[in-house]
Amino acid sequence: xxxxxxxxxxxxxxxxxxxxxxxxxxxxxxxxxxxxxxxxxxxxxxxxxxxxxxxxxxxxxxxxxxxxxxxxxxxxxxxxxxxxxxxxxxxxxxxxxxxxxxxxxxxxxxxxxxxxxxxxxxxxxxxxxxxxxxxxxxxxxxxxxxxxxxxxxxxxxxxxxxxxxxxxxxxxxxxxxxxxxxxxxxxxxxxxxxxxxxxxxxxxxxxxxxxxxxxxxxxxxxxxxxxxxxxxxxxxxxxxxxxxxxxxxxxxxxxxxxxxxxxxxxxxxxxxxxxxxxxxxxxxxxxxxxxxxxxxxxxx
Amino acid sequence: xxxxxxxxxxxxxxxxxxxxxxxxxxxxxxxxxxxxxxxxxxxxxxxxxxxxxxxxxxxxxxxxxxxxxxxxxxxxxxxxxxxxxxxxxxxxxxxxxxxxxxxxxxxxxxxxxxxxxxxxxxxxxxxxxxxxxxxxxxxxxxxxxxxxxxxxxxxxxxxxxxxxxxxxxxxxxxxxxxxxxxxxxxxxxxxxxxxxxxxxxxxxxxxxxxxxxxxxxxxxxxxxxxxxxxxxxxxxxxxxxxxxxxxxxxxxxxxxxxxxxxxxxxxxxxxxxxxxxxxxxxxxxxxxxxxxxxxxxxxxxxxxxxxxxxxxxxxxxxxxxxxxxxxxxxxxxxxxxxxxxxxxxxxxxxxxxxxxxxxxxxxxxxxxxxxxxxxxxxxxxxxxxxxxxxxxxxxxxxxxxxxxxxxxxxxxxxxxxx
Numbered sequence: 001x002x003x004x005x006x007x008x009x010x011x012x013x014x015x016x017x018x019x020x021x022x023x024x025x026x027x028x029x030x031x032x033x034x035x036x037x038x039x040x041x042x043x044x045x046x047x048x049x050x051x052x053x054x055x056x057x058x059x060x061x062x063x064x065x066x067x068x069x070x071x072x073x074x075x076x077x078x079x080x081x082x083x084x085x086x087x088x089x090x091x092x093x094x095x096x097x098x099x100x101x102x103x104x105x106x107x108x109x110x111x112x113x114x115x116x117x118x119x120x121x122x123x124x125x126x127x128x129x130x131x132x133x134x135x136x137x138x139x140x141x142x143x144x145x146x147x148x149x150x151x152x153x154x155x156x157x158x159x160x161x162x163x164x165x166x167x168x169x170x171x172x173x174x175x176x177x178x179x180x181x182x183x184x185x186x187x188x189x190x191x192x193x194x195x196x197x198x199x200x201x202x203x204x205x206x207x208x209x210x211x212x213x214x215x216x217x218x219x220x221x222x223x224x225x226x227x228x229x230x231x232x233x234x235x236x237x238x239x240x241x242x243x244x245x246x247x248x249x250x251x252x253x254x255x256x257x258x259x260x261x262x263x264x265x266x267x268x269x270x271x272x273x274x275x276x277x278x279x280x281x282x283x284x285x286x287x288x289x290x291x292x293x294x295x296x297x298x299x300x
Numbered sequence: 301x302x303x304x305x306x307x308x309x310x311x312x313x314x315x316x317x318x319x320x321x322x323x324x325x326x327x328x329x330x331x332x333x334x335x336x337x338x339x340x341x342x343x344x345x346x347x348x349x350x351x352x353x354x355x356x357x358x359x360x361x362x363x364x365x366x367x368x369x370x371x372x373x374x375x376x377x378x379x380x381x382x383x384x385x386x387x388x389x390x391x392x393x394x395x396x397x398x399x400x401x402x403x404x405x406x407x408x409x410x411x412x413x414x415x416x417x418x419x420x421x422x423x424x425x426x427x428x429x430x431x432x433x434x435x436x437x438x439x440x441x442x443x444x445x446x447x448x449x450x451x452x453x454x455x456x457x458x459x460x461x462x463x464x465x466x467x468x469x470x471x472x473x474x475x476x477x478x479x480x481x482x483x484x485x486x487x488x489x490x491x492x493x494x495x496x497x498x499x500x501x502x503x504x505x506x507x508x509x510x511x512x513x514x515x516x517x518x519x520x521x522x523x524x525x526x527x528x529x530x531x532x533x534x535x536x537x538x539x540x541x542x543x544x545x546x547x548x549x550x551x552x553x554x555x556x557x558x559x560x561x562x563x564x565x566x567x568x569x570x571x572x573x574x575x576x577x578x579x580x581x582x583x584x585x586x587x588x589x590x591x592x593x594x595x596x597x598x599x600x601x602x603x604x605x606x607x608x609x610x611x612x613x614x615x616x617x618x619x620x621x622x623x624x625x626x627x628x629x630x631x632x633x634x635x636x637x638x639x640x641x642x643x644x645x646x647x648x649x650x651x652x653x654x655x656x657x658x659x660x661x662x663x664x665x666x667x668x669x670x671x672x673x674x675x676x677x678x679x680x681x682x683x684x685x686x687x688x689x690x691x692x693x694x695x696x697x698x699x700x701x702x703x704x705x706x707x708x709x710x711x712x713x714x715x716x717x718x
Contacts, residue, residue: 035504048331055336056343074330081327093691100450101690103504104647107452108686111640115680120331120349127338228636232515235508270523277512284505285497 007265008258009145013218015257016156020211021234022241022249023163024083024204030180030244031200032095037106038086039208040231041113044224046079046209047216048117051128058129068131075213076206082113083205084198092194110227117224124223131217148218155214159207160250167246176200180244229273236280242293251291313365321358328353412561416554424557428625430665431560432618437645437657438567439614444643445651446575447607448587449499450507452639453514457487457612459521459634461619466534466629467527476540480620487616488609495608499601514639521631533630537623556625563621567614568654574610575652583607584652637679644682647689650696660697 021043028036054071062070090109094102132148167173178186179196187193215230216222233256241252256276263275283290332349336342416424436458443451461483468474468482498509521528528534539552540559547555574580582603585593594600623629645664649656664682668675689696 035508045331051338052330052334052336055338055341056334059341059343078327078330085323085327090687090691097690097694099504100444100448101694103450103507104643105687105690107640107643108683108688108690110683111637111679112683112687115677115683117331119676119680120328121335129338232508232512236512239505239508271519274516274519277516280512281498281509281516284501284509288501288505 003265006145007261009149011258011261012254013149013152013257014261015237015254016153017211017215018230018234018237018257019160019250019253020156020214021208021230022238022253023160023246024208025235025238026241026243026246026249027176027200027204029238030246031176031183031197032091034091034102035106035235036091036201036204037103037231038090038109038113039204040227040229040234041110041117042079042083042086042205042227043208043212043230043234044222044227045082045113045117045212046075046205047128047212047222047226048121048224049078049209050075050131050213050216051126051222054129054131064133071131072210072213075209079205079209079212080202083201086113087198087201092197110231114224114227121224125221126223127221128216128219130220131213148214152214152218155210159210163203163207164246172196172199232280233273233276236276236283239280239290240283242290245290245292248290248292255291313362316365317358317361320361321354324357325350325354416557421550421553424553426666426669428553428557428560430662431557431564432622432625433642433645433665434564434658434661435560435567435614435618435621436642437649437661438564438571438654439611439618440642441646441649441652441654441657442571442574442583442614443607443611444646445653445657446580446587447583447604448651449604449608450504451510451608451611452507452636452643453494453510453512453517454611454615454642455634455636455638456510456514456517457490457615458619458622458638459517459631460490460612461487461616462623462629462633463521463528463534463619464616465620465623466537469537470534476538476620476624480617483616483620484613485616487619488613490616491609491612492605495605495612499604499608511636511639514634514636518631518634521634528631531630531632533628533632535628537627537629539627540621540624556621560621563617564658568658571654579603579606640679641682644686648685648697650698653696653698656696656698 021039024039024042025036028034028039050071053074054067057067057070086109090105091102094105130148132151135147135150167176175186175191175196176199178189178191179193183193186196212222212226212230216226234253237253237256238249239252240256241248241250243249256279259279260272260275264272329350332353333346335344335346415427419427436454440451440454443449443454464483464486465474465476465479468479474482494510494513498506501509522531524530539547540556541547582593582598585596585598586600586603590600593603622633626633641664645660646657648664649658649660668678674681
């Protein structure tokens with residue numbers, strides 16, 4: 001039973017990280033209908049920035065709390081900046097191009113960013129310092145859930161709540177929903193559509209970076225290639241929940257995280273990634289609109 | 301006055317370039333400048349990198365602005381029209397009076413035929429690799445370029461071909477010539493198996509599913525030790541034979557080279573014939589507008605499936621030859637990066653253009669081989685090429701010219717007068 005609960009919590013942790021990345025996919029898709037292939041790379045860059053900033057700060061003997069806050073801020077800001085720049089360089093000139101063009105451009109961006117980090121940093125795995133301390137009060141239940149898992153769960157849940165409130169109630173959030181519904185109409189009522197698209201990329205990238213930081217500190221190592229698999233899995237989660245839908249992305253991520261955790265725990269860990277990919281293929285075949293998505297006929 | 305205005309505009313460009321370079325210096329600061337070692341807790345500050353980034357983005361921005369202005373000016377002036385007329389006339393002359401085209405082809409033919417006798421075995425080996433990518437590029441070109449289906453898991457079919465020869469040879473001693481059609485058939489079978497359920501999906505979903513499929517195949521090959529011998533791979537795969545003749549290594553490589561030339565010619569022939577056929581036109585039409593196609597009575601799924609299966613067939617064949625060439629295969633040869641390289645060839649060459657794809661394959665494969673200093677930057681450049689081509693020249697190096705028919709009204713009139 002303990003094993004079951006342990007797997008359950010590790011699945012929830014995985015799922016919540018996937019959710020942070022999947023939100024970026026789903027928001028961007030909702031607004032410009034593009035699968036942002038480079039999103040996984042933004043997550044990887046967020047994790048790298050976090051590693052660099054936290055190591056530098058710890059060498060200068062900052063207190064742990066300050067390191068934590070500054071690292072989170074720095075990685076979210078820089079990842080947001082990367083997201084913003086990628087959109088301006090690779091997607092904005094292609095808004096009116098055929099569907100295939102921005103997708104190929106996104107793949108190119110993803111390969112470029114991977115190799116940029118590979119060349120500027122290192123091709124090897126780097127150890128990631130554990131940013132989250134072991135809490136004393138977690139001692140009795142440490143067999144089934146660790147401190148970092150608890151922090152990841154609370155942090156992701158609160159971020160998702162904040163995002164939901166932001167989209168529902170703020171001016172910018174409303175403008176985002178309007179743009180997602182109908183871009184031309186939104187422009188007609190005076191919404192600066194380009195700014196909204198940029199904002200979406202920045203927010204999505206920031207969330208992905210925090211996800212990258214949390215998981216890197218949980219797993220303990222990173223390299224330039226982590227974005228590829230994480231990106232595909234988060235995309236799977238977004239599609240599973242229905243791409244374009246924010247609650248769908250969260251639901252899909254938790255389902256995917258739990259499935260993976262139980263499958264690797266009870267079946268075999270060799271085929272961890274195969275489970276996710278097979279799930280993706282199956283959903284797309286049987287329910288392409290996803291669990292919470294609306295299926296719509298293509299407009300002419 | 302005009303001079304003052306140009307200086308003003310130039311100064312504005314410089315200011316823009318300064319801002320851009322500041323932005324990029326900020327953006328690349330953590331990754332480019334700082335390098336940490338988390339174990340020994342040391343930091344290296346590489347400020348020179350920041351200067352390079354700043355300078356490079358400054359110059360690139362200025363160059364980009366000048367290029368855009370130049371393009372605008374050319375668009376405005378009527379000179380552009382006359383330029384276009386000139387190229388059109390030139391192309392027409394080329395197609396009506398095909399002597400220069402034939403001369404070019406003859407030169408290329410002589411070069412290709414004499415290559416292994418002039419250059420060393422090492423060079424020939426590199427050329428064989430390049431030719432293999434030509435075949436792969438032409439195969440993927442059917443899927444991506446002609447039919448407009450973005451297949452990111454093309455390498456999976458390549459792996460199927462390679463492993464079918466390796467395993468058949470290992471267990472049953474099957475020879476190369478017998479394995480070649482089997483590999484092609486297996487590639488096609490996998491193409492149909494994957495394509496059948498997936499091709500009903502919209503384009504971008506197809507991209508992801510094929511990507512996932514490619515990874516599944518690789519992971520299975522890596523983990524299923526009893527079947528594929530896992531990451532250690534299969535070695536001692538025989539080179540292609542010729543009626544049981546024993547050949548020294550050099551002759552075997554020359555032989556393989558001519559085999560590849562033959563396969564390239566065969567592929568070009570098939571693709572050319574297909575492009576002008578009924579199904580080829582259906583592919584182009586599907587690429588342009590699916591809904592209109594369905595209204596015209598084209599069976600969407602079947603037409604797409606044909607393209608997908610044909611592409612997979614060629615990948616399967618190339619896979620068999622790859623296994624025979626390297627005599628050793630393992631799953632590491634079949635990663636997503638391989639698919640990305642092949643896609644880059646198709647995009648750079650110009651989607652649907654045969655000559656373009658051949659040129660692009662030769663450039664992208666041979667350049668990093670000969671410019672060893674740049675080979676580290678190979679994938680970086682490939683990524684940048686994909687983005688730049690999409691933004692600045694979506695039709696590729698050599699855009700595909702669709703076969704068109706023109707009615708010549710004065711020809712008819714003059715006939716009447718006579």
